[in-house]
Amino acid sequence: MHAAATEAQSAALRTLLRSFGQIVLQPNAFTGASLLAAWLLCDPRLACAALMGAVAANVSALLAGYQSDDTRAGLHGFNGALAGLAAFSFIADNATAAAVAILAATATAWLLEPWSRWLRARGLGVFSSPCLIITWLWLPLVTRVAQTASLTTEPTLGAAQLSRGWLAGFAQTGFASGALPGLLVLIGIAAASRRHALWALVGAGLASAMHLLLGASASSFDAGLLGFNGTLTAIALADCGIAVTLGGVVLSVVLQAAAAYYALPAMTAPFVLATWSMQWLTSRFTHGAAVAEPAKRAAAGRRVTSPASVRRAG
Template identity: 75%
Template sequence: MHAAATEAHSAALRTLLRSLGQIVLQANAFTGACLLAAWLLWEPRLACAAPTGAVAANVSAVLAGYSDDDLHAGLYGFNGALAGLAAFSFIADNATAAAVAILAATGTAWLLAPWSRWLRLRGLDYFSSPCLIVTWLWLPMTASAPSSSTLATAHAHADLASGLLAGLAQTAFAGGASAGVLVLIGIAVASPRHALCALTGAALASAEHLLLGATASSFNAGLLGFNGALTALALAEYGLVWMLGGVTLAALLQAGAASVGLPVLTAPFVAATWGVQWLKQRRALMLYS
């Protein structure tokens, strides 16, 4: 009995950590542990927020009878984790943030099945879109100014290495070069190639934003590179041209949204990746028709 209980607890912990790792598209428990360490280093509130959201989403997935294999891979928990991170990043009061995190994470889990089915029929993956939909519903009503967990100290000049690493940290709502190093290590352990893709995506997107007039302080805060890093990770298996094209599209979408003050979060990454998936499908149909 004791051995069985220990194994069950270990499996639950691995599922939780994989849910965190899926934030950077890695079904790896060590990646999740690295993200947890990054949150502890940057803002301990986030180290509570992400597991809270992941647990709420995973429990909801179990109650809904979702696939055990997908559950253990962290595919149901990561949008919940992101929902928790968003709540604690934009809501200053801890009690309110916790309540919103649990409700929003539960919402992502219940939305996931019908939404992912609709997208799958069109050849698209859901990525962080359930979190985006749920977050956009409460954000206008509840959110205050972003808390310290979403902002980094501004500098007068661009610091290349720190800015790129901060961009990796921002994929998980963290910030700073040290947190970015932990995120990069987590990705590299799961896939060194994916780590290189994430760095490439962050670098290209940041350069394009700076050419479009973004400030050095935004670069140093990691706000220019995170959508590019996520897009590169999502399109890593599509080939270099598709990946770089997707990163460029994500940068353009983010810059356009920023110019009108929209809170897009990871929407440029999701929209750009969907665009590449759609174009690749159309190209394949043209070649074989």
């Protein structure tokens, strides 16, 4: 009996940690533990927010009868964790933030199943879209505004500052900040997939460089606000080829710059929209190639067996 209870507790802990790992698209408990450590190092309030949101979403998924395999993989909990993090990032009062976090996380769990079915039918991933939808619904009700990338120019960045800002972009994938928390997140990604970690570095570096060239401020770079959408986009598209991945990162930069210009709380929307766009384009080209290839073979066959060809062959 004691062994069974211990195993159940261990499974629940792994599910919780995988929910955190899915924030950076890694269904890995060690990755989740790395994110948890990053939150604790940056601000224990964030760790509480993520725990609160993930637990609420996972419990709601179980009560709704969703597939247990998906729950164990962290697919039902990570949007809840993000919803909790968003609540505590935008709302200063802890009691209000906690109430909103639980309600928003529960709502993401209820939304996830029908929304993901609709997206899968169109060849698109769900990513953090449930969190975005729910957060945008309640966000107009609060007055605290998220920090956005500034468009004012500042002096040239030094090598140390470049390294810190580059790593801070990894921390911002989970609403944290700072180079050391970002390094912990990068280590967690690398533990699950060194290839994804390499692409994450490329995505963060390319996105940050483009934002700085577009006139974003050094303070935004230091906070990691310029690289996190590029990081997530690069990981999401890493298996789609170099051109698609880099194109997605560039598109995420354009979308984030546009949101910053209009002072919109984009959060991870540039990552989601850029990835959806590249997935849609890839599926269109793949479908077109799949349709065109049999037509080419049929046309070639018709040319070979045409009467003129037969007469020449004879």
